[in-house]
Amino acid sequence: MLIKxxxxxxxxxxxxxxxxxxxRTFLKTAAIMTAGTAAAFALPRFSEPQDPHYxxxxxxPFNTDEDLTSYKDITTYNNFYEFGTDKDDPSEYAGSLxxxxxxxxxxxxxxxxxxxxxxxxxxxxSQEDRVYRLRCVEGWSMVIPWLGFPIxxxxxxxxxxxxxxxxxxxxxxxxxxxPGLSRPVLDxxxxxxxxxxxxxxxxxxxxxxxxxxxxxxxxxxxxxxxxPWKYGFKSCKSIVRIRLTEKEPLPTWVRAAPHEYGxxxxxxxxxxxxxxxQKFERRIGEFRKRRTQLFxxxxxxxxxxxxxxxxxxxx
Ligand code: MTE
Numbered sequence: 116m117l118i119k120x121x122x123x124x125x126x127x128x129x130x131x132x133x134x135x136x137x138x139r140t141f142l143k144t145a146a147i148m149t150a151g152t153a154a155a156f157a158l159p160r161f162s163e164p165q166d167p168h169y170x171x172x173x174x175x176p177f178n179t180d181e182d183l184t185s186y187k188d189i190t191t192y193n194n195f196y197e198f199g200t201d202k203d204d205p206s207e208y209a210g211s212l213x214x215x216x217x218x219x220x221x222x223x224x225x226x227x228x229x230x231x232x233x234x235x236x237x238x239x240x241s242q243e244d245r246v247y248r249l250r251c252v253e254g255w256s257m258v259i260p261w262l263g264f265p266i267x268x269x270x271x272x273x274x275x276x277x278x279x280x281x282x283x284x285x286x287x288x289x290x291x292x293x294p295g296l297s298r299p300v301l302d303x304x305x306x307x308x309x310x311x312x313x314x315x316x317x318x319x320x321x322x323x324x325x326x327x328x329x330x331x332x333x334x335x336x337x338x339x340x341x342x343p344w345k346y347g348f349k350s351c352k353s354i355v356r357i358r359l360t361e362k363e364p365l366p367t368w369v370r371a372a373p374h375e376y377g378x379x380x381x382x383x384x385x386x387x388x389x390x391x392x393q394k395f396e397r398r399i400g401e402f403r404k405r406r407t408q409l410f411x412x413x414x415x416x417x418x419x420x421x422x423x424x425x426x427x428x429x430x
Contacts, residue, residue, distance in 0.1 A: 381421070
């Protein structure tokens with residue numbers, strides 16, 4: 116029997132001719148596009164979005180003046196496992212999430228427990244643009260212009276009791292709206308927690324939008340938290356429950372892998388994840404690696420929260 120080696124077979128033989136011809140055209144076009152892409156890289160990639168109404172706030176304690184990550188990257192490179200585990204799954208599948216009407220249950224150690232309508236909660240709360248870094252545990256980061264307000268503004272309204280030491284946040288758990296829940300990737304629903312003084316810190320916000328627009332579903336609509344000095348997984352999305360507790364909550368990732376993820380999860384280049392270093396990060400849209408900063412660069416504001424604590428033990 117004569118077996119042809121792959122190199123003996125002209126591609127015109129194994130591929131129907133029309134496809135083969137199209138492929139040649141495609142390859143030619145690809146070569147031209149590559150040349151075009153090289154030129155595009157010379158242009159500033161982090162320009163303001165096309166939305167002419169968005170004006171980034173001036174640099175200040177709540178706003179970094181670093182280049183913004185593009186709206187496209189922020190909304191198509193996501194972690195939201197309720198919609199799948201690939202980075203582009205949330206933007207593709209989160210259309211089934213209905214961010215209105217939206218109820219939030221508030222319970223535990225508060226005087227004003229109840230089931231609240233989100234729009235009622237948002238009445239009278241002024242929203243501000245805050246340009247924060249988001250640093251993910253996997254070593255990538257973005258600079259995102261959030262629209263939101265301090266978590267403390269809402270928590271104070273619920274009147275925490277003197278026993279309230281922690282705040283637990285829970286994501287929606289509805290398989291009708293979140294197709295990824297049918298797979299046991301994590302122990303659903305997604306839960307996160309903060310110590311109450313962390314939650315009350317002015318840098319910790321509830322986000323309801325980004326780039327001056329409503330929060331897209333894939334970024335955690337209609338309500339998510341952003342805690343810029345912690346790894347991104349603390350930023351619990353699409354929140355339906357806020358519970359004040361006396362005991363430390365058990366976040367989903369700590370439950371899943373306690374030796375890999377700790378309750379605090381402060382960005383810390385000196386404490387490696389057991390499977391990879393946390394010393395460097397890559398800004399989405401850039402090639403070079405940057406050195407990761409302690410507390411994601413917010414040390415001046417938040418280091419005092421951890422005075423006297425061993426950050427290797429309380430990772
Ligand atoms: N919240 C829920 N409910 N489910 C998730 O899978 N992923 C977390 C966090 N919040 C996640 C979540 C992780 S790992 C990160 S890095 C951030 O969301 C990503 O937020 P972004 O997609 O808006 O950048």
